[in-house]
Amino acid sequence: MLRRLCTFVAALVVTVTTGAGTAQAEGRADTPTKRVYNAMQFAHPSAPDAFCTIGAVGTDDYGRKIAISAGHCAGGTEYADREIHENVAPVYDRHDFAFGPIGYMRYFKSPEGSMTGHATKDYMVIELVPEVTLSSQGPHLKQTGMVEVPSGAASPNALKPALSNERLLGAGLFDNNELVVSGQSGVWYGRITNNSSGIYQSHAPHQAGDSGGPAVWHVPGSAYPSEANGFRAQGPWAGITKARILGIPPYVYTSSANILADLRARDAADPADIYGGGFEVTANP
Incomplete structure (x- = not known):
């Protein structure tokens, strides 16, 4: 934890x-x-x-x-x-x-x-x-906007109708969604094996102190981090590091969909007073 x-x-x-x-x-x-x-x-x-x-x-x-x-x-x-x-x-x-x-x-x-x-x-x-x-460029990850899942299940925090960036990546048998994450031990990637109300479980590891750190969605066909590319990757922001749990795999992440949905819901209830309402990842290099 x-x-x-x-x-x-x-x-x-x-x-x-x-x-x-x-x-x-x-x-x-x-x-x-x-x-x-x-x-x-x-x-x-x-x-x-x-x-x-x-x-x-x-x-x-x-x-x-x-x-x-x-x-x-x-x-x-x-x-x-x-x-x-x-x-x-x-x-x-x-x-x-x-x-x-x-x-x-x-x-x-x-x-x-x-x-x-x-x-x-x-x-x-x-x-x-x-x-x-x-800057959108971290030590290992470049964030290219925010992940959108038009046909995905809505975040439990979302207003109706949910926006595309408030919908969740699938983790079913025929889904192959992967997270690429960056932390103290470098950059890692792994398949999302479970999605519990927008909390993603993945083989991509992290450690104490990485809480809140970045996770991007691996765009199918894009390069994985490797020695050849300096262990760098890019993709839309998909969530943040949450915790380690008693499970296999033990690494869990809070989806960006849950965060964005809650920000919009709170902003709708109290316009202009909510820091972060309508948050968008920077496109600055």
Whole structure:
């Protein structure tokens, strides 16, 4: 089971800023532009070894720069299940604390008694600061938009009718959907062997600290990561790393469909107040 980034809970009282609005960075006039991308590890300077990983970066319908990760990385309940307008939970690049916060946590789902978060809504929304540059290219994976499954089963979080990107990849006998994932141990791929309400089970492995990290759909006929291509791959964003379970295979992922569906449902109920509403993966190189 992946570790929870409980240090962020302590950080919730560190950098309180009154008022709402876009995340602000201070004192960076002479700081080079910083690129933020999938598979970037984030942590708090007080506990650099308690980290999680970014799954996708892009923008929402309100022009905000957004990163998506796993909700169980936050832990705690004080700020769970609501929009966090205050800059009370800073997010730092684990390998560049000197830059300062790359963003602020804006939403995460309460674990609701589970060590790995709500079954279908285990995600976190981070609003990135204006100074960063979004990139679709991570260390191993290039994300080419978001996976769409027009004929797939709808996410349990979806409004009716569900959008194509809110529908799930099949895992039946005659389905051959595969995930390609990136984490500390490099890049891996594996077939989706089970789909339980948008939680994908796959042979693609991960380890502690990879929570929230990227998974893309392997487009049939496209190259697999290998020594010949520098162990790189590309495909549409399909989900984020969730946990290890007692099962075969033990690796599970939260589908992008579940995240996007819940964001749209919450945004429809409270327009303009939902960070991440209408999220789209960046096309920036």
